[in-house]
Amino acid sequence: MSGVLKALLKREKQLHHFTELIDRFLHNFDEERDSRQLNEELKEVAGKDPTVKEEAVQAREDSNFQVMHQFYDRFCNLKAELIELQAGTAHLLSGSDNHQAAGPVSRVKLPDIRLPSFSGKIREWVTVRDTFRSLIDNNNQLTDVDKFTYLRSSLSGDALQEVSSLELSADNYSVAWKALVRRYENKKLIMKAHLDALFSLETLKKESYDGINQLIGEFDKNLQMLEKIGENTAGWSTLLAYMLCSRLDSATLHLWETHHGSTEVPPYDKVIEFLRNHCSVLQSISTSRPSVPDHRPTKTSFCHTTARLPGRCPFCSESWHTAFHCMKFQRMKVPERSEAVNKNMLCRNCLSSGHYARSCDKGVCHHCRQKHHSMLRINQHCLMSKEFSTKLKFDELSSFLAVQGIGSARSLSTKSVQAEVSPRLSDISHFAEQMQFHVLPKLTIALPTANIDPHQWILPESTLMADPQFHKTGPVDVIIGAEYYMDLLKEGQLKATSEGPTLQNTVFGWIVSGRVPNTSSCRLSSVTHACSTADIQDQLTRFWELETCRTRSTHSLEKSACEDHFEKTTVRDSKGRFVVTLPKKECVINQLGESKEIAVRRFAGLEKRFAANPQLKQLYTEFISEYQNLGHMVEVVNETSSGIEYYLPHHAVLKPDSTTTKLRVVFDASCKTSTGVSLNDALMVGPVVQDDLLDHSTISIASVRDSGRRRKDVSHGECYSR
Structure with missing residues (x-):
């Protein structure tokens, strides 16, 4: 060192x-x-x-x-x-x-x-x-x-x-x-911020001193700050009165209308004066009302929440405004937006708190009709033509993307490139962004479809166009995805003529969009059509390959054994029905104990219900008869058996309002025997073969025992379910 x-x-x-x-x-x-x-x-x-x-x-x-x-x-x-x-x-x-000269000095610390x-x-x-x-x-x-x-x-x-x-x-x-x-x-910007704060105030849900007092305070604070920066708010009385009344709860608004009692437009000062007096009344009532002790037992609950200030935007913590008006949220990339929504525990469909997308009734994405907000739509990719990629000698990487356009026209991209996008001149801006472009054979037709004469347009001399040759027809080489849209716009917009088009300032320079007045007697039209020419046989082949179950298993040992058992033992009878045997755990099935007593006891209770409800008995009898006629169960002739026996308790569920099945019988294969082991305990749990459906992992083909007959499922083999 x-x-x-x-x-x-x-x-x-x-x-x-x-x-x-x-x-x-x-x-x-x-x-x-x-x-x-x-x-x-x-x-x-x-x-x-x-x-x-x-x-x-x-x-x-x-x-x-x-x-x-x-x-x-x-x-x-x-x-x-x-x-x-x-x-x-x-x-x-x-x-x-x-x-000595000044006398005593105060020792009080301010x-x-x-x-x-x-x-x-x-x-x-x-x-x-x-x-x-x-x-x-x-x-x-x-x-x-x-x-x-x-x-x-x-x-x-x-x-x-x-x-x-x-x-x-x-x-x-x-x-x-x-x-x-x-x-x-x-x-x-200061004036805009305070106006945004006024316009974003939420409507009161109910009449309360705290709510009305906070509303008055927000109006007073923001108006005072506007006056402080030199803004004359004296002429805003009508607008402010309307804004204030529109944010009152129904009870307070009813009291105000009763108090006002006139068809004339009320001044803002009168509304504020009424609300201040009403606040004093509410405060007096709340302080004079005795508190009633709550003798109800307390309940302890636990939940995970995300702390968020009331009346604040969850993305930028400014005064509340929608996601469309939040500049921070708009500057985010789509994955960042999705992460911010999840972090704040918001609904992915309407970006509000208090519920989730599955229970949201605010509509769907207007692009793809799926249940998510349009600002969270992921498939907003950048595209580049194959010709342009070859001309600039980009290194193409393997990347698969199916692109769907207007009229459900589909294109397939198998390559992508990385490119830095910046304006043509450094005098325009210093914007530079790395973007991924998916390569397609062709993006669209040449635009504009015909040359345009811009000499009659009003264009400032200092205007730097993003494309100086915008008025001449030419190929479209790249399309930048919507996730970058807000990053590209700058302040500045003007009309070229009274009828259009509109010029918008961007980081690339000024761009032109909108309707162009027709100065020619001829009409030009173009139609772009795309369709899929894939052979129907190829599509069917791919469909069955996707639907087949014969893929390499990634299940656990038990699930794999259950799958093998199904493939080896499942057969079809002479009537074309599948006969399935139960996937038993050999080490557990032998532990089943005595189960007849509890099954008989439960059936006795069911018979008491039959005595009190004849309709229930009739529907139950019809169900059991149909069950037997369909061959789902058979009568046990010989009561003694050397095999394993398991009596299944069951009960009837009645739904009179049902339009299809008014009664169904539920078999309880989870009922414990005298050894503490049930039939479900002795069965293997198979893999889930269908997503987003209920998991019927344990299939119990059960039979019942009524007052004089025993029935057995023929597909159980040596395990007798009675």
Whole structure:
């Protein structure tokens, strides 16, 4: 280890030790005892150089810059706390020096005024700006270094990133403050943010003091901020009254209409005055109403939830707005959107909370008619023509994609390429994005279908077109997927003529879309038709290959044994019916005990139901007769048997409202015998062969025993189910 590195490490260790001492001093600070020592500590801090940490990290070559930034932020926060304490104890020091002349000094400590934290949310900028200017920027007792320290300690998120590259120095304070003002001092965006907050307020569900009071507070706060930035809201009375009334619950709205009692449009001030008085009434009722103790037993429940602030967008945490209006959600790629929806436990169909897609009644995707939101539609791929890929000599990779277009026309892509997409000139924008393109033989016909004369259009001279030859017919080489759409648009839109088309500004330059006025006497039309020419025999062959069960098994040993048992023992009788034997566990089947007693006891209970309900008895008799006539069971002639016997209890389920089967008989193969083993316990569990259906993993072909006859399933072999 070199001598320079040893010296750096020693200074780094001393700096860490000093930081711990300052932290301990602040933690144990007593105003009366430590006020004079505070100035000495500040002098010590001012003499320390926190960049020693950065030099030590670079010298060690460990690249742990996160630790370095964390230490730097901690050092700045400690210094800011010392400066705050100094400002708060200045009256004690001056009072102590002039005690004899000035008389007694108050020892009451005023509460600290903490700077509001600013993370970059545009709605908070005006409040943060005015507070910081009043407490810090206009304070002549603070140096620019101290002001910069305060500024950094009050920033977080995007706002902190704006000034994080500037070193802590007196000269950089003004640079940092101007950078924040330049980015966030945007009257249009500030006004839009407060208007969005007003328009996104939710309608109250029921009459309550808290709900109405919060609604009034939101209107007052946002209107005051709009007036503060110079917006004249005096002429908005009618609009504000309508917005406020439309967000009231039905009970409060009924009271207001009764109170107003006029056909004239009410002014906003009158609505607010009524709601304030109504709030006072609700508050008086809630405080005077005695609380009734709840003697019901408490229930403990557990659930997994995702914390989300009420009235906030789940994606950007701003005031509530729909996903269509959330810029952060729109900038996400489709997989990122899906992950954000799952993380916030939202419905994938309507992007709301409180339910899931399977129970959502808000419609389906308007693209594919599936039950998911159109913004979560995954198949929004980028496409490229084969000719264009060959011309640019892209490396093509194997990739399968079936593309379905208008009229269910299908195309198949077996290759894909990776390409960086950027504008034709760097003067247009610095956009550059790596995209995956699926290669198709042809994308579409040449567009436009005929040359267009744009000389009559109104185009600004400074307009840079994405395609300077847009008015000439030419091939379409690439199609960029919709998942990139919002990233490509920029502010700016104008009409070329009163009848169209529309020019839209993008990262590639201006593009043209819409209707073009017809200046020619001839009409051009084109039709693109695509169809599948696959041979019907090939399609049938592929269908049966997919449907066959003879694929390599990936099941467990028990499921594989059950599958083998089915293939070896299943036969068809003379009538064409399948005869299936039960897949028994040989080591368990012999453990079946006595089961007749419980089966007879349950049947006795069933007979009592027959006595009370003749209709039930008639339907049951018809069912048993049909069961026997179909050959599903046979009568046991010889009661003694050397094989294994299992008596199946059963009961009748009556559904008078059913249009098909009003009665069905349920056989209980899970009923335990005297040994604690049931028939289901002695049967192997087979694999699930159909998805999204009920799992009938245990198939019980059961027979019953009524008042004088015993019946046996012929397909059970040596296991007699009675």
